[in-house]
Amino acid sequence: MNVTADDFPAVPFNEDGERLPFSEPEIDRLVPLMTEHYAPRRFALCQIDRDDEGRPFDVCVIAWGLQVGQDDDSVVVFGYPDGSDRAMHGTFQSADNALRILRGRDDVRLAWADPETA
Template sequence: MHNNAAAPMLSLSLTPAALRAEADLLAAEEAPRRFAVCAMDYDESDAVVLAWGQAFRDGRVTLIGDAMPVQGSFASVRSALRVCRAPGVPLHLAWVDPEPKE
């Protein structure tokens, strides 16, 4: 006769404080990079933030308008910029957060 019972699993329970610390580390590792899409007026030496975005590690981007009515999820930064384009208005992508260290 064979014992078909599963081997007991070890429980690795963390204290609430340790679990919160783990969650904080996870959030820091997985946080999206923030950026602003700016419209540039070089003749007037002026700029305006059109939209704010978040870039995720897998390339996805979320964008929400500031000076223009835009909101959505996009496959890339490039595709997000397409909705901000206007004829004759140069855009600048300003990163708020540094590029993550690999």
């Protein structure tokens, strides 16, 4: 189900312009709509390992990320980017920014885990 702005009820106001409360059935309908509409989007940063001739021979996920918010303005990334046991986590302005900073000179690619929401 793709939630759009049309799925949300109008905010109720009285004749004096004061906001009225939602009814319990409206809240029961809104909670799952809000959950779906504002759910974080998942992505992975995948490193491609190459042999001496530049041919790809392995792929691994070096970090997972969540885009929190609708405008790609808050990204949280966590993982093991250097293959060690030292976990990394950070916040970035966008998934592309996280990719640019974490890849360094390596061949690292961003892949959205939920392509239909990307």
